[in-house]
Amino acid sequence: MGNNGKRTRSGLPAGLCVAAAFLVVAACSGRYAGMPRAELLAYQTQHTYGSLHTLAAELSRSIQSAVKADTLHPGMYADYGVALALMGQKEAACRMLNAEVAAFPESRAMVQRIKQRLMPDLLGDTLRPSNPKADLDRVETLAYDSLTALRPLPYVAPVIDSTDTLWLQMQTPVDSVQLPIRLTATQKRELLEQAQAQEAQRKQAVQDSIAAAKRAKVKAREQAKSDRAKAKKEQEKARKAAKKEKEKQRKQDKKR
Amino acid sequence: MRRYRTYIGILLLVLAAASCKSEKRLSYYNDLYREQPATIYIAPLADMSMRRVVRTTEDSLFNQSLNTAAQQLYLTAADPLVYRGYYVPGPLASAQIAATEHRSGKQLRNEDISDYHSLLGIDAVLFITLKEWRQTANSWSVEVEYALRSTETGHEMLHVDAHATKTLPFDFKASPLPLPEDRAFSDRYGCDLETAQRCRLVEILNRYVLKDLPSGRRARATATEQYEPAHPEYFTLKINADGTVQISKTDQ
Structure with missing residues (x-):
C-alpha cells in the first residue's frame, strides 16, 4: 500500500474506490464511436454513387478508430459491408458482414438476409475474418479500390x-x-491537354464525315445527271426511230 | 403484544411501499421488461407531412429542407437506443431489409410481424410517423409519433405522441437569430440554416423520447431498473432561445 493510500471504512484504499466508481460510470455511459452522420445524411438524401463512395470511406475511417478505442457502434460493420457490396466489392463486403456477426451475434439472421439479397453466391461463406486486424488495415484502401474497378x-x-x-x-x-x-496541377494540365487532343480529334472526325458526305452528294448528283442524259438520249433515239418508221409507212402508202 | 403490532404495522407499510414501486414499473414499462428486446429495427419513416406544389425555386428548396429533416429524424433515432444497450441495424442494412418487405407501412404497423422475429431475429420494430411541420417567422414545430411494437407478441410496448417547437429571438433586421449550435450544424452538414433548425429540432426530440427507455441487454448488467416514465405519453417539447429544453404539457 502506498504512503498516501488512506483506507476507507471498508478497508479499501480511497484511490481504488475512485477508480472503481469511474469504471462503473464509464460502463454505464456505454460509449460508442458515432456513425458518420453528415455523410449518411448526404447519401440518404442524394442516393448517388459519389455520396455512397464518400460514406464508405468515412465508415472505414470510423471503424478503424472505433476498433482501436474499443467503442464499435452496432451495425457499423454491416453498413460498411452493404456500402461495399453496392460498389461491387462483394468479397470484402462479405468479410465485413461476417465481422458484424462475430462482433454482434444477434445480427446473424439479418446478415444472412442481406447476403441473400446482395451476394447470393457468397451466402455460404460465414467464416469469421481470419485476421480482423489485417482486414482492417485493408479497410481504408477498399473503398478506393472500388474506384479503379x-x-x-x-x-x-x-x-x-x-x-x-x-x-x-x-x-x-x-x-x-x-x-x-x-x-494536382500536373494532372489538371495533362487532362486538359488530353481533352483538347480528344476535342480536336472529334472535330476532325466530324469535318471528315462532312467532307465525305459532300463528296457522296456530288457523286450522286453527277450520277443522276448522267442517268438523266442517258435517258434523254435513248428517248431521242426512240423518237427518231418512231419518226423514221412513220415516214417509211407513209412512203409505202403513197406507192400503193 | 404491542411490540408485535408495531412490527406487523411496519411490515405492512414496507410491503405497501414495495407494491407501489412495482405497480409503477408494471404500468409503464411492463412489456419492455417482460419481453426484454435485444434487437430493435427502425422501420422506414412514415412521412405524412405536406409538401408544396413546386412553382418556384423557393418551393423546391422548402420541400428539399423537409426531406432532409425527415431523413435526419430517421437517422438519429438509432443512437439513443444503441446507448441504452439495444442492437439497432444501421440505415444501409435497414434499407436492405426494408427492400425485401412487400407489405406497406400501414400493413406493417397493424398486421402480424412475427416473421421479423422468426426470420430476421428482430425483437421489436420502432415505427416513427412524422405527422406535420408548422412554421412561423421565428419558430419551427413538428409532430411526431413513436410506436415500439414487439415482433413476438405484436403488442405496442411504447407509444409516444410528441409535439416539439423551437423558437428563436429576432435580430435587429427582424430575422430569426440562430443558435451557435445551429450554425455549427449548418457548416458541418453543408445545409442552409432553416434546414439546420429542423434537423436539430428532430434530433433533440429523438434524444429526449428514446434516451431514457429501460436498458437493453447490452447495458442491463449495469443499469438500474426504471420505475418512473421517461416522459409523458403526450407532451410538448420547447427549445427556448437560450437552447434550453422545456416540457410544458403533461399526460392527457
Whole structure:
C-alpha cells in the first residue's frame, strides 16, 4: 500500500474506490464511436454513387478508430459491408458482414438476409475474418479500390470546376455517374491537354464525315445527271426511230 | 403484544411501499421488461407531412429542407437506443431489409410481424410517423409519433405522441437569430440554416423520447431498473432561445 493510500471504512484504499466508481460510470455511459452522420445524411438524401463512395470511406475511417478505442457502434460493420457490396466489392463486403456477426451475434439472421439479397453466391461463406486486424488495415484502401474497378465510359468528357475538381463520368455496376476527383496541377494540365487532343480529334472526325458526305452528294448528283442524259438520249433515239418508221409507212402508202 | 403490532404495522407499510414501486414499473414499462428486446429495427419513416406544389425555386428548396429533416429524424433515432444497450441495424442494412418487405407501412404497423422475429431475429420494430411541420417567422414545430411494437407478441410496448417547437429571438433586421449550435450544424452538414433548425429540432426530440427507455441487454448488467416514465405519453417539447429544453404539457 502506498504512503498516501488512506483506507476507507471498508478497508479499501480511497484511490481504488475512485477508480472503481469511474469504471462503473464509464460502463454505464456505454460509449460508442458515432456513425458518420453528415455523410449518411448526404447519401440518404442524394442516393448517388459519389455520396455512397464518400460514406464508405468515412465508415472505414470510423471503424478503424472505433476498433482501436474499443467503442464499435452496432451495425457499423454491416453498413460498411452493404456500402461495399453496392460498389461491387462483394468479397470484402462479405468479410465485413461476417465481422458484424462475430462482433454482434444477434445480427446473424439479418446478415444472412442481406447476403441473400446482395451476394447470393457468397451466402455460404460465414467464416469469421481470419485476421480482423489485417482486414482492417485493408479497410481504408477498399473503398478506393472500388474506384479503379470502375470502367470509364467510351467518351470521357472531363469537366474541371473552379476548385480543381474533376467530375469524371464513370460506368458503375448499375449506371453511369459523375465522380468528383481532386486534381494536382500536373494532372489538371495533362487532362486538359488530353481533352483538347480528344476535342480536336472529334472535330476532325466530324469535318471528315462532312467532307465525305459532300463528296457522296456530288457523286450522286453527277450520277443522276448522267442517268438523266442517258435517258434523254435513248428517248431521242426512240423518237427518231418512231419518226423514221412513220415516214417509211407513209412512203409505202403513197406507192400503193 | 404491542411490540408485535408495531412490527406487523411496519411490515405492512414496507410491503405497501414495495407494491407501489412495482405497480409503477408494471404500468409503464411492463412489456419492455417482460419481453426484454435485444434487437430493435427502425422501420422506414412514415412521412405524412405536406409538401408544396413546386412553382418556384423557393418551393423546391422548402420541400428539399423537409426531406432532409425527415431523413435526419430517421437517422438519429438509432443512437439513443444503441446507448441504452439495444442492437439497432444501421440505415444501409435497414434499407436492405426494408427492400425485401412487400407489405406497406400501414400493413406493417397493424398486421402480424412475427416473421421479423422468426426470420430476421428482430425483437421489436420502432415505427416513427412524422405527422406535420408548422412554421412561423421565428419558430419551427413538428409532430411526431413513436410506436415500439414487439415482433413476438405484436403488442405496442411504447407509444409516444410528441409535439416539439423551437423558437428563436429576432435580430435587429427582424430575422430569426440562430443558435451557435445551429450554425455549427449548418457548416458541418453543408445545409442552409432553416434546414439546420429542423434537423436539430428532430434530433433533440429523438434524444429526449428514446434516451431514457429501460436498458437493453447490452447495458442491463449495469443499469438500474426504471420505475418512473421517461416522459409523458403526450407532451410538448420547447427549445427556448437560450437552447434550453422545456416540457410544458403533461399526460392527457
